[in-house]
Amino acid sequence: MAGRADSSKTAEPSDKVSVICRALRRAIIEQALEPGAKLPEDSLGERFGVSRTIARHALGQLAAEGLVELRRNRIAVVATPSWQEARDAFDIRIELERLVVRQLAGKLTKPQIAELTAHVDAEDRARDGTDAVSIRLATEFHILLAHMTNSPILVRYVSEVAYRCCLTLSLYSRPHSSECAINEHRAIIAALVKGDVDKVMGLMHSHLDSVATRALVAPSPQRGRDLLDILAPYADEASSEKVVKLPKAVRGR
Amino acid sequence: MAGRADSSKTAEPSDKVSVICRALRRAIIEQALEPGAKLPEDSLGERFGVSRTIARHALGQLAAEGLVELRRNRIAVVATPSWQEARDAFDIRIELERLVVRQLAGKLTKPQIAELTAHVDAEDRARDGTDAVSIRLATEFHILLAHMTNSPILVRYVSEVAYRCCLTLSLYSRPHSSECAINEHRAIIAALVKGDVDKVMGLMHSHLDSVATRALVAPSPQRGRDLLDILAPYADEASSEKVVKLPKAVRGR
DNA sequence: GCGGCTCAAACTGCATGCAATTCGGGCGGT
DNA sequence: ACCGCCCGAATTGCATGCAGTTTGAGCCGC
Numbered sequence: 162m163a164g165r166a167d168s169s170k171t172a173e174p175s176d177k178v179s180v181i182c183r184a185l186r187r188a189i190i191e192q193a194l195e196p197g198a199k200l201p202e203d204s205l206g207e208r209f210g211v212s213r214t215i216a217r218h219a220l221g222q223l224a225a226e227g228l229v230e231l232r233r234n235r236i237a238v239v240a241t242p243s244w245q246e247a248r249d250a251f252d253i254r255i256e257l258e259r260l261v262v263r264q265l266a267g268k269l270t271k272p273q274i275a276e277l278t279a280h281v282d283a284e285d286r287a288r289d290g291t292d293a294v295s296i297r298l299a300t301e302f303h304i305l306l307a308h309m310t311n312s313p314i315l316v317r318y319v320s321e322v323a324y325r326c327c328l329t330l331s332l333y334s335r336p337h338s339s340e341c342a343i344n345e346h347r348a349i350i351a352a353l354v355k356g357d358v359d360k361v362m363g364l365m366h367s368h369l370d371s372v373a374t375r376a377l378v379a380p381s382p383q384r385g386r387d388l389l390d391i392l393a394p395y396a397d398e399a400s401s402e403k404v405v406k407l408p409k410a411v412r413g414r
Numbered sequence: 415m416a417g418r419a420d421s422s423k424t425a426e427p428s429d430k431v432s433v434i435c436r437a438l439r440r441a442i443i444e445q446a447l448e449p450g451a452k453l454p455e456d457s458l459g460e461r462f463g464v465s466r467t468i469a470r471h472a473l474g475q476l477a478a479e480g481l482v483e484l485r486r487n488r489i490a491v492v493a494t495p496s497w498q499e500a501r502d503a504f505d506i507r508i509e510l511e512r513l514v515v516r517q518l519a520g521k522l523t524k525p526q527i528a529e530l531t532a533h534v535d536a537e538d539r540a541r542d543g544t545d546a547v548s549i550r551l552a553t554e555f556h557i558l559l560a561h562m563t564n565s566p567i568l569v570r571y572v573s574e575v576a577y578r579c580c581l582t583l584s585l586y587s588r589p590h591s592s593e594c595a596i597n598e599h600r601a602i603i604a605a606l607v608k609g610d611v612d613k614v615m616g617l618m619h620s621h622l623d624s625v626a627t628r629a630l631v632a633p634s635p636q637r638g639r640d641l642l643d644i645l646a647p648y649a650d651e652a653s654s655e656k657v658v659k660l661p662k663a664v665r666g667r
Numbered sequence: 668g669c670g671g672c673t674c675a676a677a678c679t680g681c682a683t684g685c686a687a688t689t690c691g692g693g694c695g696g697t
Numbered sequence: 698a699c700c701g702c703c704c705g706a707a708t709t710g711c712a713t714g715c716a717g718t719t720t721g722a723g724c725c726g727c
Contacts, residue, residue, distance in 0.1 A: 176486065177711085178474075201678065212712045214467065217679085218474055221431075225478045227567065233429065234679055234718050249565040256509040312502040314480065314578070318571060325567070430681080454708065465682045470709085487688050487709055 181209050181219035189228055189239055190300065190327040191293040196241040200229060226321050228328060240328060244377065247329035251373035254322045258303060258369060259362045261319060262349065264310045267356025273309050274354055280305055281346050288343075293331075300327045302346050330376050342372060434462050434472035442481055442492055443553065443580040444546040449494040453482060479574050481581065493581060497630060500582035504626035507575045511556060511622060512615045514572060515602065517563045520609025526562050527607055533558055534599045541596075546584075553580045555599050583629050595625060 185205075188194045205216035224231040230240045242250070269277075284298045300323050307319035345368040352361035438458075441447045458469035477484040483493045495503070522530075537551045553576050560572035598621040605614035 203678075206712095213679090214711065214713085218471060221471055221474060222478055225475055227570070236678065236719085246565070246567060249567050252513060253510065253567060253571060256513055257506065260505060260509055312499070314499060314502050314506060314575075317480070318506060318575075322567075322571075456708075459682095466709085467681065467683085489689085489708070 177209075177211050177215050178219045178222065181205065181211070181216060182222050184209070185219065185223055186226075186228060186324060187297070190324055190331075191297050192331045193293075194239050196239050196328065196332055198239045200237040200239065202237070227325050240325075241332065242325065242329050244333060247326070247333060247377055248373070250322055250325045250329065251369065251377070254319070254326055255366055255369045255373075257315070257319050257322060258306070258365050261303075261307050261310055261315060262353060262361045262365045263358055264312070264315075265306065266353055266358040266361050269309065269353055274350065277302075277305065277350050278347075281343060281350065284343050284346065296327060296330060299342055299346070300324070306349075326373075333377050342368070345371075430462075430464050430468050431472045431475065434458065434464070434469060435475050437462070438472065438476055439479075439481060439577060440550070443577055443584075444550050445584045446546075447492050449492050449581065449585055451492045453490040453492065455490070480578050493578075494585065495578065495582050497586060500579070500586060500630055501626070503575055503578045503582065504622065504630070507572070507579055508619055508622045508626075510568070510572050510575060511559070511618050514556075514560050514563055514568060515606060515614045515618045516611055517565070517568075518559065519606055519611040519614050522562065522606055527603065530555075530558065530603050531600075534596060534603065537596050537599065549580060549583060552595055552599070553577070579626075586630050595621070598624075 185194070185200075194200075200220060202213045202216045202220065205219070206213045209216065220229055220231060220237045223229040224237070227242075228240055229237050231237050280298070280302055284295065284302065287295050287298055303323050304316070304320050307316045310316070345364065349361060349364050349368065352364055438447070438453075447453075453473060455466045455469045455473065458472070459466045462469065473482055473484060473490045476482040477490070480495075481493055482490050484490050533551070533555055537548065537555065540548050540551055556576050557569070557573050560569045563569070598617065602614060602617050602621065605617055
């Protein structure tokens with residue numbers, strides 16, 4: 162298990178499409194774009210000063226990551242994962258991140274430790290900001306960990322699945338209580354430094370599991386937004402009260 | 415843990431780009447296109463009867479999956495994973511597939527069992543065919559398993575990482591001996607049917623691990639193809655013998 | 668008022684065109 | 698022979714244009 166060839170070499174490409182991808186990703190995970198929001202190619206192109214071709218390409222990439230849904234001849238929308246998909250994403254995430262900490266335990270360098278604690282401090286500071294930001298920071302903590310493995314593949318998968326989880330949090334989560342998460346992050350760092358592989362894997366597991374179960378409260382579709390699902394229970398007793406003409410709430414454009 | 419909403423609903427999109435993606439993926443994992451092979455946009459477009467735009471988009475998708483490498487202003491090439499990346503891919507794959515069999519153990523339906531055994535029989539029959547085909551079939555066995563979880567996300571990740579592993583096999587593997595792998599597949603099916611979670615997870619783990627270690631023989635760069643790495647050890651004692659003018663060996667048409 | 672129909676506007680799917688960059692072979696110097 | 702340089706061909710990056718599909722707002726009959 163020789164050490165790896167160092168380095169945060171992952172130079173982010175400055176492709177126009179990559180730029181748009183990053184911007185959209187961030188907008189999505191900060192819930193500036195809610196699940197279901199429309200993403201017309203021209204609007205995006207206009208907004209970012211590029212042609213439709215590029216916007217389209219970016220949407221393709223994000224669709225590959227599962228953040229947007231792309232149906233033929235239809236306007237692209239921010240993905241709306243089902244509850245089951247959310248649960249699956251978390252299951253996968255748990256395994257992947259256990260792998261991350263397994264590789265990392267006891268191998269962190271001084272500057273890496275500093276970077277991690279700095280990040281958690283930032284999370285702490287952002288606690289009175291919006292939920293969206295603290296969720297993003299919490300997610301980025303995990304991605305930061307993944308980066309430190311120096312395994313591009315692991316980074317990619319952890320990032321993707323973490324973003325997806327982030328997305329579902331905005332769908333199914335009750336008001337986020339981030340404090341405990343932050344403490345758990347600190348505990349993970351401590352265990353990593355100490356090099357206790359089993360402990361840190363357990364910590365990571367329970368951390369993610371608790372986030373998942375706290376967030377994905379149940380298959381209760383109440384907070385979901387698939388109208389059909391929401392309305393299903395009312396289908397029988399329809400007529401008692403007129404269904405309010407819900408105002409569409411389109412966020413796209 | 416209620417059962418899931420059935421069904422192989424994953425209708426493959428008939429988008430032109432998806433078609434091209436599938437074709438290229440298959441060509442790559444069957445080693446019709448070796449790592450490093452060039453993939454010019456117009457050639458692809460011409461070959462598949464579409465415009466460059468579409469070919470380009472397809473390449474973008476495959477790059478997102480890690481099967482091709484895309485550098486700005488440069489011709490796209492089939493990816494050439496480093497040995498370390500290959501090892502990482504296998505590590506991730508092991509975790510993901512353990513998850514698959516964990517979810518599947520004892521829950522297979524009759525037709526699913528039939529499908530799996532049929533597939534392994536096909537593997538058996540293909541044993542005297544080319545290595546490429548048997549490797550592809552072996553990979554598809556794992557993807558078939560993933561499909562049976564009815565978790566689109568899991569399917570996506572297992573597929574991707576399996577394809578990547580497939581790609582690296584063609585780079586670093588010694589002549590593939592597929593027989594034992596086939597028997598291991600049968601053993602996995604048996605354990606799944608029996609519903610022995612721990613056993614099947616162990617089987618899957620050792621199966622993949624043995625494939626990995628048998629294939630990824632060592633960090634010996636001999637069979638690798640990164641010239642710089644190969645030549646590194648000789649850099650010091652340069653001059654003793656003139657460096658042979660290696661003939662470039664570009665395979666991309 | 669309510670549900671269905673129609674049609675124009677909006678949008679996507681895709682090909683093509685143009686500018687910028689890279690690639691590769693020939694040429695001259697050593 | 699060997700190396701570096703140069704220039705045309707090959708190739709990518711991106712915008713635009715056209716055709717086909719979806720959308721949704723208005724209109725009509727009830």
